[in-house]
Amino acid sequence: MAFLGYFLRRLSLVIPTLLGVTIITFTLTYVLPGNPAVVKAGPLVSPEVVKELEKAMGLDQPAWVQYGRYISGVLHGDLGQSASTGRPVLEDFKQRLPATLELTLASLLIALVLGIPLGVQSAVHRDTAIDHLGRIVGVAGVAMPTFWTGLLSLYVFFYLLGVAPPPSR
Amino acid sequence: MGIKADRRTFLKLSSGAGAAALGGLPTGQARAEGSQTLTLAWDTDIDSLDPHVFKSVGGYAVQCNIYDPVVSWKVRPVEGVVGLSRSFPNEFEGSIAQSWTFERDGATVVLKLRPGMTFPSGRPVNAAALKYSLDRALQSPGYMRFVMPRMLQISKPDDIEVRDDSTVAINMKGPTPQPMVLNLLSLMTITALDPELVKPNATEKDPWAADWAKRNPAGSGPYTLAANTPGVEVVLEARKDHWRRVPAFQKVVFKFVPNEADRVLLLKRKAVDLVVGRPGLSPRSIKAFEGDKAFKIVSVPDTTCHWLAMNQTKAPLDNVKVRQAINYAIPVAAIVPNVLMGYGAAMTSPVPALTPGHDGKLSPYKFNLDKARELMKEAGVTTPVTLDLAVRIGWQPHEEAAVWIQRELEKIGFKINITRQTDATFRQLASKGDLQLSIESWQSWVNDPFFHLVPLFHSTSKGTNTAFYANPKLDKLLDENYHEPNADKRLAAAQEAQKIVIEDAVWGMLWYDNWTRVMRADLVGIEKRWDTFERFTAMKLA
Numbered sequence: 001m002a003f004l005g006y007f008l009r010r011l012s013l014v015i016p017t018l019l020g021v022t023i024i025t026f027t028l029t030y031v032l033p034g035n036p037a038v039v040k041a042g043p044l045v046s047p048e049v050v051k052e053l054e055k056a057m058g059l060d061q062p063a064w065v066q067y068g069r070y071i072s073g074v075l076h077g078d079l080g081q082s083a084s085t086g087r088p089v090l091e092d093f094k095q096r097l098p099a100t101l102e103l104t105l106a107s108l109l110i111a112l113v114l115g116i117p118l119g120v121q122s123a124v125h126r127d128t129a130i131d132h133l134g135r136i137v138g139v140a141g142v143a144m145p146t147f148w149t150g151l152l153s154l155y156v157f158f159y160l161l162g163v164a165p166p167p168s169r
Numbered sequence: 170m171g172i173k174a175d176r177r178t179f180l181k182l183s184s185g186a187g188a189a190a191l192g193g194l195p196t197g198q199a200r201a202e203g204s205q206t207l208t209l210a211w212d213t214d215i216d217s218l219d220p221h222v223f224k225s226v227g228g229y230a231v232q233c234n235i236y237d238p239v240v241s242w243k244v245r246p247v248e249g250v251v252g253l254s255r256s257f258p259n260e261f262e263g264s265i266a267q268s269w270t271f272e273r274d275g276a277t278v279v280l281k282l283r284p285g286m287t288f289p290s291g292r293p294v295n296a297a298a299l300k301y302s303l304d305r306a307l308q309s310p311g312y313m314r315f316v317m318p319r320m321l322q323i324s325k326p327d328d329i330e331v332r333d334d335s336t337v338a339i340n341m342k343g344p345t346p347q348p349m350v351l352n353l354l355s356l357m358t359i360t361a362l363d364p365e366l367v368k369p370n371a372t373e374k375d376p377w378a379a380d381w382a383k384r385n386p387a388g389s390g391p392y393t394l395a396a397n398t399p400g401v402e403v404v405l406e407a408r409k410d411h412w413r414r415v416p417a418f419q420k421v422v423f424k425f426v427p428n429e430a431d432r433v434l435l436l437k438r439k440a441v442d443l444v445v446g447r448p449g450l451s452p453r454s455i456k457a458f459e460g461d462k463a464f465k466i467v468s469v470p471d472t473t474c475h476w477l478a479m480n481q482t483k484a485p486l487d488n489v490k491v492r493q494a495i496n497y498a499i500p501v502a503a504i505v506p507n508v509l510m511g512y513g514a515a516m517t518s519p520v521p522a523l524t525p526g527h528d529g530k531l532s533p534y535k536f537n538l539d540k541a542r543e544l545m546k547e548a549g550v551t552t553p554v555t556l557d558l559a560v561r562i563g564w565q566p567h568e569e570a571a572v573w574i575q576r577e578l579e580k581i582g583f584k585i586n587i588t589r590q591t592d593a594t595f596r597q598l599a600s601k602g603d604l605q606l607s608i609e610s611w612q613s614w615v616n617d618p619f620f621h622l623v624p625l626f627h628s629t630s631k632g633t634n635t636a637f638y639a640n641p642k643l644d645k646l647l648d649e650n651y652h653e654p655n656a657d658k659r660l661a662a663a664q665e666a667q668k669i670v671i672e673d674a675v676w677g678m679l680w681y682d683n684w685t686r687v688m689r690a691d692l693v694g695i696e697k698r699w700d701t702f703e704r705f706t707a708m709k710l711a
Contacts, residue, residue: 034591044633085399086216095400155434
């Protein structure tokens with residue numbers, strides 16, 4: 001019963017949290033410079049045309065109206081259209097989610113298969129070579145930024161050894 | 170026996186057996202797909218395939234191979250560069266229009282269409298299809314409806330006349346220079362769409378099926394779009410019945426590789442045959458392939474200009490002496506070898522060296538700090554002058570050049586803060602006039618001095634006139650000669666315009682880029698046209 005109460009309390013916090021996230025992301029996007037109408041119109045058109053496009057895209061509306069439209073879309077499963085692919089964002093999201101999950105699960109598996117045994121061995125054999133190895137791997141893993149580890153791994157496993165697939169899906 | 174090193178296999182092996190298993194895999198798995206498939210790496214998605222809207226580089230690059238232009242920039246082999254042909258000023262050949270004539274002193278262009286030309290559906294590319302497409306360009310929601318009235322002097326469907334099934338006449342408001350007309354008709358944005366494919370997708374709210382055309386091709390080009398998986402790849406397949414030829418590469422695969430270091434690794438490992446796009450590879454990466462016999466670097470001068478934009482609404486950049494001083498302090502002779510690695514040339518005029526009317530002898534500016542200091546003194550400004558110099562994140566040559574410029578400008582009395590912004594932010598701030606100094610670039614697809622000068626220097630060109638320069642004398646000269654049919658008079662006016670712009674030191678003159686591609690050594694049939702996008706019909710392995 002206590003658990004159910006805890007669960008419901010946590011669940012009730014999800015809605016304000018998600019609302020907070022949408023407000024923060026919307027505000028950040030709104031206040032940062034960069035006008036989608038300018039990008040969409042192209043460089044050779046007049047400011048009047050850009051204004052016309054801003055109106056068509058609803059960018060001339062007050063922020064709270066734009067936010068309302070955004071939230072209404074989100075609640076109806078419409079995340080808008082991607083400026084870079086021209087497709088509904090939800091479609092892009094669905095397409096890319098499996099790759100993200102695949103990569104996340106695979107790296108988690110590697111971490112578990114290598115990390116747990118190494119951790120256990122390090123604890124059992126303190127101050128031995130395996131403990132030092134575990135410490136080095138652990139510290140390096142945390143200290144090195146993932147983009148650097150990624151590039152380094154590609155260089156070694158793809159370019160030098162030729163055992164990993166090319167860096168594209 | 171080899172194990173195919175695709176991603177799934179790799180993940181399966183790596184997650185199942187752990188890293189130790191990797192040592193057992195065979196090497197050398199990554200290879201571009203075979204002699205009939207061309208594999209490229211690029212860094213862009215396709216935002217739209219509609220010929221009539223402004224779009225990403227990826228959109229244009231694909232469009233150039235799935236559509237045919239009305240007229241085409243002719244290409245000829247470049248002496249001394251094996252396997253490369255390029256376009257030359259004012260040289261054209263037939264495409265959808267097999268031939269053309271001018272009437273009414275150049276105010277009407279009559280297009281005689283190529284007989285027997287078809288869309289992939291088998292339907293003819295005839296006068297009705299071209300008329301529908303030009304009408305669509307003038308009325309659909311893209312940017313062509315704004316561009317065409319200004320440049321081609323047509324504004325309504327009545328201006329496009331079908332004379333018979335294979336003849337279309339474009340009746341312009343007045344005489345227009347013939348090379349200008351043919352240059353505009355060579356743009357891939359003025360093309361033919363299959364009306365029977367487009368029309369069924371139109372709705373009351375969207376009569377030109379703009380929403381459909383964004384993601385669906387309707388062209389007559391040598392390739393068809395077989396697949397478009399954003400973030401992964403785009404696949405084109407060759408048509409067997411295209412009028413030009415059956416391409417040697419039956420399949421062209423564009424691999425989406427956003428990271429430049431990855432593109433370099435893929436090419437070095439020969440997992441791709443060629444890197445395309447803008448920038449594709451930066452000069453430093455290109456340099457890394459020099460001397461490697463497995464690869465070929467193709468590099469020819471181009472019309473892309475890079476300049477230091479000096480916003481004249483911000484003091485003291487409104488002072489011509491200050492702008493002239495800056496031009497004398499730019500160390501472009503050092504920037505070309507050290508930043509561009511030689512893949513470019515110092516700018517000698519705001520009109521590119523390959524553009525008709527260019528005069529490289531008008532500019533007095535050469536690196537001379539004493540002269541620059543003297544001009545600063547004459548300008549009467551109190552030093553140090555603190556200014557921001559904005560560059561775009563990821564534009565490596567701009568970021569590096571900014572440092573060279575900063576160092577020299579600080580020797581003549583400036584204090585320069587380099588600021589780095591994303592593309593969208595940079596563009597927004599520049600168009601609002603919020604930047605002081607910035608490094609800009611521009612490439613005119615129509616290789617014509619007025620097509621180039623008007624957006625960059627006319628006072629009414631908001632957003633592209635990055636200096637916010639306003640000179641009534643120059644405006645008048647540009648307005649009077651934009652459509653001047655007398656070629657000699659027009660070229661003389663172009664020279665006069667350059668003189669004004671150089672004397673007023675509107676730009677801090679930097680460099681012209683080379684068009685440079687790195688590819689496998691046996692790839693030939695590369696064609697470089699004014700719009701810089703590759704066509705794959707002539708490409709093959711030697």
